[in-house]
Amino acid sequence: MISLIQQFLIQTKRFWRLAETRLLFLALLVAVVAVTSVGFFTDRADRVMNAQATQLLGGDMVIVSTRPIDEAYLKEAEQRGLRTASTITFSSMVSRGEKFQLAQVKAVSDKYPLHGEIETMAKSGGVINITSIDTLADNEIIADNRLFVSLGTTAGDIVQLGQTEKTLAKIIQKMPDQASNAFQFAPTLIMPIEQLPATGLLTGASRASYSLLFAGNEQQVKSFGNWLKPKLKQNERIRTLEDGMPAIQQALQRGQRFLKMAALLAVILAGAGIALSSYSLTRHETSAVAVLKTMGASRWQITKHYLFQLLVVALIAGIVGSLFGYFIQFFLANYLQDFIGQELPSPGWTPVWVGLLTSQVLVIGFSAPHLFQLVKTAPVQILQRASTVSKAPLLLPVFSLTLSILGLMWLQTGDIKLSFYLLVAVIIALAVFWVCALLMLKLVRKIGERWHLPKANRRMALMVVVFGVGLFSLLLLTTLRSDLIDRWQASLPEGAPNHFLINIQPDEVKPLKELLAKDNTEAPIYPMVRGRLVEVNDKPISPDDSKYAENERAQRLLIREFNLSASEDMPEGNIITAGKWFEKDAQTGFSMEQGIADNLGVKMGDKLTFDIAGQRLIETITSMRTVQWDSMKPNFFVLAAPNAFENYPKTFITSIHLDKTKTEVLPNLIKKFPSVTDIDISAILTQVRDLINKAAFAVQAIFLFTLVAGVVVLFAALQSQKALRRKELAILKTLGANRAYLRRNLILEFAMIGGLAGFLAAVLALIAGNAAAYQLFELTPQINLGLIFIGTALGATLVSIAGYLNVRGLLSVVPVSLFR
Amino acid sequence: MPNNSIVIESQNLSKNLPVSTGEKLHILNDVSLVVEQGESVAITGTSGSGKTTLLGLLAGLDVPSEGEVSLLNKELTELDEDQRAELRLSKVGFVFQSFHLMDNLTALENVMLPLELDRQSGLKLTEIRQRASEALNQVGLGERLTHLPTQLSGGEQQRVALARAFVTKPLVLFADEPTGNLDSQTGDEIIDLLFAMQKESNTTLVLVTHDDDLAEKCQTHYKLVNGALAL
């Protein structure tokens, strides 16, 4: 008996000798490499981001509420072996002598924070230490430097907090949850939670945010979450990791999704290559199957044989591809390393499974319909002159292809709805391509007769569509990428503000303006008052209202205070979506940001009441705006009429661009205006710009895979037509055509196919690219004739070279042997 | 046991094909014949007379429209495709006009194929290889074991096909114009080889040809005219 391993080795070796098998393998390899290299990288980046997010959150899971939270949760969590902490956050005045400052008070339990650390210093610019809450002595509290500055204290001074006196022990340099508070301008103060009752600050009427933090291993957290969810009361919410993620990480996540889509494109293109190679494999093997049947092979035996071979090829491609992907991922990760800013965890196994699954799905979905056709071959065919492939029913392949493409999309995006949209897009694109290709070929045939061009036929239509789609995706990616970069760069010009100045006192506005004008860094200075939205149309509004039960963002907005401002001119980058901007010297009205209005469920003409340090400001909404949040300039949800805040206590804020070379500007400014606080955002800016450049590179790398996949498809298409071409050439030769003539004809035919495909691809990419750029970024459409020229030339050149290489061998065969 | 010596028997075998006009094209009409063990039978006729069609029916590669065929004492019309295939396994061999070797397999691998297919034989791989190279030796290609079909001439390819057909020591061999693609001298060599191997293994031979000289070398000679036997 022949052992299974022997059989495996023998058959695989024989199968490998088929050119179609090798093409199939190549296509699978490209798909797997694309998927795994992106997969390995995003997997690592994901894990690092989750780790960072848990630090920002302060725990693995956090419950927040506007009411004290049931202690039973803590007990249960501790029984389950989770670590816990609790915090209560509210606003309160802190005073020292005559000076008062509103602070964000955070009363925390001993173990806070569960992830990350509180870094402190004894004096501004001093040595940084890590402070844990239980090391604080009785009556000691810590706060960030802004509180020290505005109260004029140094570490160790006594301040008044509610009914108690506290020692301001240390300056907070860094703490978890800081990022989400970057624009929370009240300085943060941290105190041990046991000291809270004595202050008498928290009464039933106070608005405060209560939270419980939990940390443990993934399994513990998950099962605790399952226990917890049904018990949560109406005002209790679980905060997720996404809430803890700052914008830059969200951007990175979006970048990852883009990478995955690019890989998906390579996979679908490779799928076309696989379908084509399986098609030619089937044609090639038809007579072999008939012969095997005459020898007594059963249908099942034949099915098993080919299925096994295909799966083995897919398995090998999966393993080899994963290896390649693993190494490519290292380059990608190395390149993006400093940007991610943290040591990446070592790659996990998931991408390997995804890679193996991808190649199996591809081979089954794209080859199986052909295989079923092949197995059906009647043995009697072998006696007839020309063995024909039996006509395939259309339903099975269409069903199988659709299902497997959908599956692959799902595997990549993890989003079934998105996958459906993508699938529909792909189908529409194919239909459009097919129709356009047929129309163009008809046109070319008309013109071609005069010029003695090679006859345009259906075979060419297939090539035009297949290669056109490949080229289309490349060109579309290129245009979109440059659009993306243009757009990002336009939104972050060289002179974009890189410093925020806050806490500017009213009497400092004029001298500061003058100073900035001297340095050529003038920028609008906005007043800022903090107010809490308390009524809409005279009806009280609260975060506990049932209409906000599912709307965490609205709840948070209502717990915290709004930063209100007033301005004569509409801030740059804002766009009015409803109503009108304030008249000059207007005294009344609010202009509200559209998104926040939608969130809170308020509309044009509604009357809003803000509580501003005890005073009530009541105005109606007279306009709605959209705001460009990433402009790095002060942006406000609610703007009041220019002179609305004349009689309110307020500070001012501005953002300026400070040249790196002018190092003396900032220290001078701080010396002159000691209460002004500077927030340096240049680090964030460089990070964002870095992200753009590196993301562009990463996309280009993946874009290379689509290029390779396109070439594989091209070869597969040529291979599928080789037998037919062989016969044609033989006939032409017997009719007296010489080699030079045949060569000219072949190259001309390929150039025509490539040129048509390239032209079509470029035109459609231009349309699609403009549509996408308009939809996504509101860029005005551009007609880039260069793209059409490049597309046509690229298509003609690539197909000519690949085509000639593929059929060159046929030219030198003597005609008589072609008849065998 | 007279019944045992009958290898192929057909009764009133007919084959029709529907044509686009809705009528039927009659390819074979009422063909009845008997072939005994070890007998050599020639089927001749003009082109289009139905020789290949008849061969396909007798070998169970195709199913008749009417009538019955039995091969090796099995009624073919009662078997499905796989059962008919199983019947051929190691017991029926074929030689075709256009050779039909697998072009991704070497000469040796082509000859090994029918033995590999027969799982019941229980042969080890080394035995299969041994028997296949012996068969190739017999047709004079002992030196060309590792060559692919594209590296062999037409005559050599047909020798490989002969080796492949005889390697299982089949009870019946069907050959459809085995010399049709060869020059007359090479064709004669192939025919001599074919008859020699047939005699040696006492194989029943059904040979389709339009060469009357060749047909005379067979013990029995059927002529087909317009799909019917003319004796």
Ligand SMILES: Nc1ncnc2c1ncn2[C@@H]1O[C@H](COP(=O)(O)OP(=O)(O)OP(=O)(O)O)[C@@H](O)[C@H]1O
């Ligand atoms: N699948 C088919 N469809 C239509 N007609 C067929 C088919 N198979 C065979 N025929 C017709 O049946 C007739 C007999 O064909 P067959 O191949 O048996 O002839 P043949 O005697 O082997 O001829 P040749 O000597 O040329 O090989 C021919 O007229 C052929 O056209």
Ligand SMILES: [Mg+2]
């Ligand atoms: Mg014939």
